[in-house]
Amino acid sequence: MIRIFLAATAVVTVAAMAGCGAREITPDEQLPNQFAGAPEWVLQGCSAYWGDDGGARVCGVGDAKIGPSMSIARTKATSRARTEISRTLETKVKNMVRDFQEQVADGEPGMTAEQFSSTTVSLSKATLNGTSVQQTWVSPASQLYILVALDVEAFENSVREMDEMSQKLRTFIESRAKKSFAELDEEMEEY
Incomplete structure (x- = not known):
């Protein structure tokens, strides 16, 4: 009886040691597999x-874990990509409006800070209307990645359609849009 007990204990010990001996995969080793x-x-x-x-375009990449619903993952990843575009453009729009403010400060006393703030909000809304999934x-780890782009020409068309914007501001933003997006692309490549 003691022999059976010792044999069983030896088998359990060997099995436990074999299970503990497996090497754990580090995150650095998992990353190449994920991509x-x-x-x-x-x-x-x-x-x-x-x-x-x-x-000619600005884009963003969004991702989401695929769960029971592919539709939810797609919506989440697309939203994240659009948020990336919005953040990028928010900086550019603020810079364009600031430049315009400096340019018209002498000539148009009727142009107020409130009008500039309203214009910035309108531009952000127009931006999201010009985006599309490309x-x-x-990934092998069931992560969905989506590339969303904003076509600069579509952005310029949205700016032209804004009623509340003065013609002078609209013309200025249209003239600066292509140059600003080109500068942004250069900055992103350096990043």
Whole structure:
């Protein structure tokens, strides 16, 4: 009876030791597997997808874990990509409005800070209307990646359609839009 007990204990001990001996995979080792076969835009952004397009578009990459509903993951990833575009453009729009403020400070005393604030909000709303999903990719780890782009021409058309914006401000923003987006692309490539 003692022999059976010792034999059973030996088997359990060997099994436990074998289970503990398995090497755990580190996060650094998992990362390459997660991005195996990933398109360049997943890791490098917009310029990897279109190359140098002269600032014709601004884009964002969003991701979401795929759960029971692919639709929810797609909506979440698209929203995150649009948020990235919005953050990028918010900075550019503020800079454009600030430049315009400096330019018209001498000539138009009727242009107030409140009007500039309203214009910035309107531009942000117009921006999201000009975005579209360009490409999607699902990682081996079931993470959905979506590339969303804003076409600069569509952005300029949205600016033209804004009623509450003065003609002078509208013309200024349209003239600066392409230049600003080209500068943004250059900054993103350096990043």
